[in-house]
Amino acid sequence: MQPLHPDAIKMLVVHCSDTPDDEQLRAIDIQHMHLGFGWDGIGYHYVIGRDGRCEAGRPEFWQGAHVRGVNDVSLGVCLIGRTNFTTAQMHRLELLLRDWTARYPQARVVGHRDATQTDKTCPNFDAAAWWQTRITARMTPVAGSAEMLAKPEDGAALETESLFGESLEVLDRHNGYLRVRLATDGYEGWVKALSLTPASDTDKGHEHRLIIAPAVVVSAAPDVKSRCLLKLSLGARIMITDEQGEWLTIALPTGGSGYLPACACAQLSPDDDYVGVAETFAGVAYHYGGRSHDGLDCSALVQLSLQAAGIACPRNSGDQERWARTAGTIIDASTLERGDLLFWPGHVAICQSGQMMLHPNAHHHAVTSERIDGALPRLANATGSPVTAIRLM
Ligand SMILES: [Zn+2]
Incomplete structure (x- = not known):
């Protein structure tokens, strides 16, 4: 077999x-067929069966036939087939081509x-x-969240995370990564192509809801003892296809259904207490750039808990302070109340009361509740700036 250099690949x-659409051929059948032609074995790099299973043929570094x-x-x-390809097949083809076009951006389909x-x-x-028609489709994480990195390479800094069900617009592709813009807050970053899947375009008529619980298990059946399919955290968006008692049926972007308890997405309004949502994260790990229950940063907790109460705000603390100065008013730090926000350069905390504040922070490496009078001098010292207190209206 002849080698095939990645840079040489111009066509996918x-x-x-x-073969008849009711015939379930596999890669091994194509292998036999092509050996029969006197070739070195299967001529394709991949074979996608009627059930959507994708089997490897030749390695990508060998020329096909x-x-x-x-x-x-x-x-x-x-x-596999002749005219009526299955939905599962076309979905798998799309995933393969998304991976290929991300790794071979110079190639056309x-x-x-x-x-x-x-x-x-x-x-x-x-x-x-x-x-x-597919390349312009919006994407969403396959799992509970997908890392959005500063550069299209493994080990690059974490910019933010996109959550299950959030919509991502694809801007560019390179080195197996897609550059995407998160519809929720406009943040951009590079995501591994394989960690995303096309957002469903068959969602019209179904109800969408936001996950309000800090974390929830999506299970394979409406039964707490059934297998866990994935875990979602606060801010994930689900598409509900059915509701039976306390269980919601949701559509999974990779096909099939999952089940979760309806209480995980109880609706809140802007008059409800967003601080109560933030407080459910007490003890969660601090993770710079993180935006999920697996770990998050100060501004992510503010953004996600406000969003739960129907209030949209920017992603990072600098943009949040600018937004809050317009959406609220600056107050004296001696008059703090529950729900007020405290800003320093690069940091934000949520007031639980006039005395206590909550914040994911690098000092405790966790989401911590602590006394405001103890934290203010430390943070003023660490950031080199006094606090700006803002009350949202
Ligand atoms: Zn052909």
């Missing part, structure tokens, strides 16, 4: 097996029939046009 070619004349500049994937001068009709649909 979609094929079909052109799938389009005469362009095997030295292309990768090939084969959909084409159907076999468009890849070269041919009278073939493979894959029997306009793959390039279909991909154009």
Whole structure:
């Protein structure tokens, strides 16, 4: 077999097996077929079965045998079937192409029939046009959250996290990462392509709700003893397809359903006590850039707990202070009440009362409740600035 250098890959070619749609072929069947042609084995890099299972064929660093004349500049994937490809298949194809286009950004997606001068009709649909409709689709994390990094590389600094069900607009792709903008607050960062999945576009008519609980388990059945599918935290957004007693059925972006207790997303209003939501995070780990129950920073706690009460605010503490100066009024730090916000350069805390404040912080490495009179001198010293106290209106 001939080697294939990543930089040489200019085309990502979609094929079909052109076998009856009710025939469940696997990669091993294609292997036998292509050995029968006298080839070195399966000619495709991947095969996607009728059930959406994606099986590896040739490694991506070996030239395939799938389009005469362009095997030295292309990768090939084969959909099993002829004309009616299944939803699971098309979903898996989209995930593969998102991964490929993120790793080979110089390559374009084409159907076999468009890849070269041919009278073939493979894959029997306009793959390039279909991909154009998918590439503009919004994305969402596959799991409870997805890290948004400063650079498209492993180990880069954490900018923020996007949560399950939050919508991400794709701006760029590089090195297996997508540059995305989070619809919730406009924050941007690089996310591993494989940690995202297309946001469902079949959600019209279904109710969306926000998770208000600090953390909740999504289970495989409406039963507390059933298997955990994933964990969601405050601020995740779910699409409800059914409601039975205390259990909500939600649609998972990767297909299928999960179940969670309805109390995890009880509605709050701006008049409700957002501080009570923030207080459910006491003891959670401090994590700079974090925005979930696995760990979060000072401004994430402010943003998520205000959001739970229906109040949208920016992501970082500097933007939050500018926003709060407009949305509220500066007050004297001797007149603090529950719900007031305390700002320093690069830090924010939530007043639980005139005496106590709550904040994820690097001093205690956790979300801590402490006396305001003890914390003010320490924070003024650490940040080099006196506190600005703001009451939201
Ligand atoms: Zn083909």
